[in-house]
Amino acid sequence: MYRIRFHGRGGQGMKTASRIIGTALFLAGYEVQDAPRYGAERRGAPIFAYVRADRRSINERGVIDRPDLVAVADDSLVALPAAGVRQGIDSHTVLLLHGRTPGAAWQERLNLAGPVFTLAPAAHVEAGHASAARVVGAVARLLGVVDRDTLIAAIRRELAGLGDSELAANTRDALAAYDELADQHGAVAEGGAVVSRDFLPPRWIELGLDVAALAAPAIHAPATSTAVQTGLWRTVRPVIDHARCNRCWWLCSTFCPESAIAVGGDRVPVIDYDHCKGCLVCVTQCPTHAIDVEPEEEGTPEGGRS
Amino acid sequence: MTRTLLTGNGAAAWGARLARIDYLPAFPITPQTEIIETVAAWLEAGEMAGRLVTMDSEHSMITAAGAAATTGVRVFTATSSQGLLYGMEMLYAIAGWRAPLVLVNVSRGLASPITLEPDHNDVLAARDCGFLQIHCATCQEVLDSVLIAYRLAEHPHVRLPVLVNLDGFYLSFTREPVTIPAQAEVDRFLPPFAAGNIAFRAHAPMSQGVAVLGGAAYSYFRYQMHLAAGKALSVYDEIAHDFAALFGRCHEAVECYRADDADYLFVMMGSFATKAREAVDRLRDQGLAMGLVRPRLIRPFPVDHLREALAGKKGAAVIDQNLSPGRGGILHTELAAAIGCGRNRPMPLLASFIGGLGGRDITPEEFYQMARDLVEAVAAGRSPVPRLLYTDEELRGVRKLQGVAGSTGGERR
Amino acid sequence: MTEIKSLRDLPARHLLGAGTPMCGGCGGLEALHQVYDLLGEKTVFVNAAGCMTLLAVYPFTPFRGSWLYTAMASAPAGAQGVRDALDILRGQGRITPEEDLQVVVLTGDGSAYGMGLAATSGAMDRGLDFLYLCYDNEGYGNTGQQYSAATPHGAHTATSRGALGYPGYKKDLFSIWAAHRPAYVATVSPAHPVDLARKIETARTRQGPRLVIALSPCPTGWDYDPAETVAIGKLAVECGAWPLKEYRDGRVEHTRVPKKRRPVVEYLERQGRFRHLFHPVRQDALLAEIQARVDGYWAGATATGD
Structure with missing residues (x-):
């Protein structure tokens, strides 16, 4: 069975990518399962989707924890534990990263035994935006069981609602990636089932009763959400040019939906990059246009994004 | 201590009065309404302290009951049949808050067809919501069970709401001799509610009723409700024993x-x-x-x-x-x-x-x-x-x- | 209480914790953080189902004070229970006045305009001393922006995808609330923070039911770039589609009457949810109807001297 996991940020098209691959494998004669998985987070936050494909009917369900292929739309997610990109990866897992850092660099940084392929963003793709279509083309090639015509048919089925020009652009991007990785045709091998002999037993416990004061789902501490680094959602960052900032009455801070811009007694605004989601409301509202937009550094695995 | 004729509804109201409840969010429904009317009359006459508020529905009533309980006061409420089911969502929700209160249900068959007369489908529809359930056979049991229910609900290892059930008509509107214990005796049996950290206070922020992400956190909280409900069996036996020692009436599980x-x-x-x-x-x-x-x-x-x-x-x-x-x-x-x-x-x-x-x-x-x-x-x-x-x-x-x-x-x- | 005259009187320190799972550029969160700065942490927010259900996800909460999640229909009933309990505790001397809290209901339009309306009406009937803040993003946003009773005429939603969009009209919740003759009703916009702050300060000093609707631009549901949140909020007011007004002591007054209203199309054409009114064919009749309704509103408002 093929077990493929797609990682991206909400809005980057990984759910659609998983569906195109699901349809392509279905058209290629496989039994298929595909599904997205969302958390509480919204646009910009990490999400994942998965596809299973087998020649026989599929009994497995739910999250894939032993993937054969992990495709990542945005390589900044690799360093983010909450994104779970590295979950269950072993030496047989192929990792496909959309980004500019070379595969060998990732292998070294992450100490990975399995192959890592990178897919450079297309020239026409805006900085910070992943191309779901390129990921789709690359995944089809790495699987080696989806031919060009099947890939084209699957894209048409899933994206028909977008209109002809969008469909053509996506097909073109997917086929370009498909061709770029021609040398890696069939690099992904199907994984087997979890064996029932000599398996690792679950570490079940006798769950004890806790006092209700502890066992109630209530939070007794203030503002604990600040421990959540929503700054990791950002693909671009606002940067204040303090030479141009006229120390106004903190418009940027008032309008920032996240409470992520603080203004001290000197009326100098400071952006909290741990939490700024990169919505750029501050950029549009700054009366002196003192806030610039810069792309986040791509592929910094050590969490150097803030 | 007085022995007098009381309906089941009257006995439930006496239970609430003797438990010195602080708060009663209410909504009328046959055959329960007499309970809230009785308490309302006592409140108006100044015979008991507390506050009764008639809400806009049972859903609102149960929400207000849970919200007040989780703010740290002793709450009583009552309903029946369609009302219990109208508030069903909130029965599950407030049980999950792990805030104690007592709800009296006067059993009545469910629509459709509509009936005013009793059976147990209403209360058994609430079987899995996390409320503990005590079912009464006599009017005396109704009064006694309300008192026992507060001890049970407020026990620090239990802290789950308790539903006390009596049958419509056969108990609710039927008078029987009932011994009303003296307030001082009840006070010895049932101390004031020690709310502990069940509170919204300026110095102690609390976020209650929050979401969880993932099955592990959800399972923990639900398993704990189950374990607490299981613990309630031995706690009940102790409370029933105390009750029998003080009042001479034995109400075993x-x-x-x-x-x-x-x-x-x-x-x-x-x-x-x-x-x-x-x-x-x-x-x-x-x-x-x-x-x-x-x-x-x-x-x-x-x-x-x-x-x-x-x-x-x-x-x-x-x-x-x-x-x-x-x-x-x-x-x-x-x-x-x-x-x-x-x-x-x-x-x-x-x-x-x-x-x-x-x-x-x-x-x-x-x-x-x-x-x-x-x-x-x-x-x-x-x-x-x-x-x-x-x-x-x-x-x-x-x-x-x-x-x-x-x-x-x-x-x- | 500080009198709010201009931006400089707005708080520069923000209370609401960052790190929430709300979308980047969320107009509702922008309104909430502005309101929270003014109300302070001696508050308990009683929440109904909506996007902001997920403000607090165990163990993370953005609140420095308290929060209670109830259900979609019954947040005002939860507020009743908390308020009554606090009053009882005060009356019995079990808590000091310093320990008391303001009770604030927080719901979206789905609850406020629909499922929770009976509970809100009941709370007003009972004269409950509380503040109600509705973040109105004109649809069931948390489930993917299906139309609600707050959706404006013609808007594309997940359940009104036809050529003419939503066939219904936005419910006049302000008037429904005001008809109860509560202590205070107001409409606000987080794009107009001074007006918002004045109204919250007014609401704070009054006793009884006080209800505020904040038009909350929603990049995800309204389909626009998150950076535009404030710009679109301002346009809603400047074109007259979102009148800023307040009700007190039996009178309705507009707090900001646009001298010369901008054409409604300027507001509509910046949002994807109205794109079908312009492309592929311009729906002139519908656009004229929407404009006529806005004009009609203001003609009536002026005629009655509001």
């Missing part, structure tokens, strides 16, 4: 009447169990070793108590005043599971009887016949097909109604 030396049992809950008690005496007169087992606690389900009571008996007639369409009696199903699992003790043959729906009576002759059917089934060594109690006379009556209604079984006239 499972009432056993002439069951010790019985060969055969009736098993049922609620007020009709006193009819079964009477039938036991009459059958004993005729030499049949009959007994009665009545679970007062339905959640937690007193499995060990019931197994103990049933072990070694030849047969048990389980009488359900409820119906799960497509399955049958709910108590029968629960009891079969309770005696069917584990441990090698001889357990009786079970016979299932459904009756008393929508206020339908169960006559003495029907109890005797159920006993006879049970004895025959034991002799044959085979559980009978579940019996829906219904007579040819009743069917003839319904046929007449159908004639008037113009119902012709699908043929156009």
Whole structure:
């Protein structure tokens, strides 16, 4: 069975990518399962989707924890534990990263035994935006069981609602990636089932009763959400040019939906990059246009994004 | 201490008064309304302290009850039937808050068809919501159970809301002699609510009723509710023991009447169990070793108590005043599971009887016949097909109604 | 209480914790953080189902004070229970006045305009001393922006995808609330923070039911770039589609009457949810109807001297 996991940020098209691959494998004669998985987070936050494909009917369900292929739309997610990109990866897992850092660099940084392929963003793709279509083309090639015509048919089925020009652009991007990785045709091998002999037993416990004061789902501490680094959602960052900032009455801070811009007694605004989601409301509202937009550094695995 | 005639509703109101409740969010519904009217009159006359607020629905009422409880006051509320189901979402929600309160339900059959008369489908629809359930057979039990319920709900290891159930009409509007204990005695039994960290206060922020992400956190909190409800069994036994010591009335988790030396049992809950008690005496007169087992606690389900009571008996007639369409009696199903699992003790043959729906009576002759059917089934060594109690006379009556209604079984006239 | 005259009187310190799972550029969160700065942490927010259900996800909460999640229909009933309990505790001397809290209901339009309306009406009937903040993003946003009773005429939603969009009209919740003759009702916009702050300060000083609707631009549901949140909020006011007004002591007054209203199309054409009114064919009749309704509103408002 093929077990493929797609990682991206909400809005980057990984759910659609998983569906195109699901349809392509279905058209290629496989039994298929595909599904997205969302958390509480919204646009910009990490999400994942998965596809299973087998020649026989599929009994497995739910999250894939032993993937054969992990495709990542945005390589900044690799360093983010909450994104779970590295979950269950072993030496047989192929990792496909959309980004500019070379595969060998990732292998070294992450100490990975399995192959890592990178897919450079297309020239026409805006900085910070992943191309779901390129990921789709690359995944089809790495699987080696989806031919060009099947890939084209699957894209048409899933994206028909977008209109002809969008469909053509996506097909073109997917086929370009498909061709770029021609040398890696069939690099992904199907994984087997979890064996029932000599398996690792679950570490079940006798769950004890806790006092209700502890066992109630209530939070007794203030503002604990600040421990959540929503700054990791950002693909671009606002940067204040303090030479141009006229120390106004903190418009940027008032309008920032996240409470992520603080203004001290000197009326100098400071952006909290741990939490700024990169919505750029501050950029549009700054009366002196003192806030610039810069792309986040791509592929910094050590969490150097803030 | 006074002994006087009280309805079941009056007894429930006295329970609330003696428990020194702080707050009663209310909404009228037959046959419960007398409870809130009684408390409202006492509040207006200054005979008791506290606040009653009539809400816009039972859903709002149960929300307000839970919200007040989680702010740290002692809360009482009451409803019935459609009202309990209208607030069903909130029963689950506030049980999850782990804030204690007591809700009295006056059992009444559910629509459709609409009826005002009692059976247990309403309260059993709330079986899995996390509220503990105490079912009463007499008006005295109603008063006593409200007091016991507060001790149980507020126990630091339990801290779950408790539902006290009484049958509409048969208890709610029926007067019986009830001993009203003196306030000072009740105060010795039931201390003021020690809310601890169940509070919204300026110095102590709390976010309550929050979401969780992922099955592990969700499972932990739900498992803890289950473990707390399980713990409530031994806590209940201690409280019932204290109650008996102070007031001389024993309300065990499972009432056993002439069951010790019985060969055969009736098993049922609620007020009709006193009819079964009477039938036991009459059958004993005729030499049949009959007994009665009545679970007062339905959640937690007193499995060990019931197994103990049933072990070694030849047969048990389980009488359900409820119906799960497509399955049958709910108590029968629960009891079969309770005696069917584990441990090698001889357990009786079970016979299932459904009756008393929508206020339908169960006559003495029907109890005797159920006993006879049970004895025959034991002799044959085979559980009978579940019996829906219904007579040819009743069917003839319904046929007449159908004639008037113009119902012709699908043929156009 | 500080009198709010201009931006400089707005708080520069923000109370609401960052790190919530709300979308980047969320207009509702922008309104909430502005309101929270003014109300302070001696508050308990009673929440109904909506996007902000997920403000607090165990163990993370953005609140420095308290929060209670109830259900979609019954947040005002939860507020009743908390308020009554606090009053009882005060009356019995079990808490000091310093320990008391303001009770604030927080719901979206789905609850406020629909499922929770009976509970809100009941709370007003009972004269409950509380503040109600509705973040109105004109649809069931948390489930993917299906139309609600707050959706404007013609808007594309997940359940009104036809050529003419939503066939219904936005419910006049302000008037429904005001008809109860509560202590205070207001409409606000987080794009107009001074007006918002004045109204919250007014609401704070009054006793009884006080209800505020914040038009909350929603980049995800309204389909626009998150950076535009404030710009679109301002346009809603400047074109007259979202009148800023307040009700007190039996009178309705507009707090900001646009001198010369901008054409409604300027507001509509910046949002994807109205794109079908312009492309592929311009729906002139519908656009004229929407404009006429806005004009009609203001003609009536002026005629009655509001």
